[in-house]
């Protein structure tokens with residue numbers, strides 16, 4: 001599995017503001033949206049394209065267009081929804097599937113409460129959106145759903161990742177030879193006793209959707 005920590009001053013600037021406990025929900029939503037677009041630019045570096053020729057007003061020119069079928073983008077509800085607009089802004093023809101997952105805060109195990117994915121993902125490139133990669137239980141389950149339906153490769157875009165989550169993904173998929181990438185704005189220090197990323201940004205879903 002490949003992990004890419006995007007090293008860019010604008011990414012660091014927006015992430016710092018997201019971490020700030022004083023950032024209110026409307027600002028948090030806007031920053032998350034902007035940050036995803038920057039991460040998505042890096043995450044889509046390997047998106048498949050097909051050679052085409054276009055007519056400019058002057059001559060024929062060679063170029064590319066996205067290979068069809070377009071990639072599948074899968075936000076993990078609830079918090080991943082806050083990343084969908086930022087992603088589809090740069091990949092407007094993407095198909096969108098949904099996974100609803102919640103982590104039981106006492107066991108830290110992920111439970112799936114909704115799946116709305118194409119049945120057949122043979123040969124498809126997939127992008128999973130979830131702001132937080134903590135223990136990795138949620139992302140591992142989501143990635144398994146996609147590979148079970150035939151996905152060719154999966155890239156997860158996470159605002160923040162913990163070393164424990166990256167290690168869990170490596171242990172789960174490392175020996176499978178499946179192409180998986182995690183693209184994140186930062187690899188934080190650790191998880192605390194409650195499974196929260198430290199220094200982190202708190203509960204991403206609550207901060208996005210106004211509980212705090």
Ligand SMILES: O=P(O)(O)OC[C@H]1O[C@H](OP(=O)(O)OP(=O)(O)O)[C@H](O)[C@@H]1O
Nearest residue numbers: 077078079102103134135136137138205
């Ligand atoms: O890596 P893990 O330890 O599995 O934890 C990460 C998950 O926890 C959060 O979702 P949460 O369960 O809080 O649901 P929500 O999006 O509805 O807030 C987050 O958005 C991830 O999906």
Ligand SMILES: O=c1cc[nH]c(=O)[nH]1
Nearest residue numbers: 134196197202203204
């Ligand atoms: O730090 C964390 C860990 C899991 N989920 C969150 O929203 N934040």
Ligand SMILES: [Mg+2]
Nearest residue numbers: 203204205206
């Ligand atoms: Mg939450």
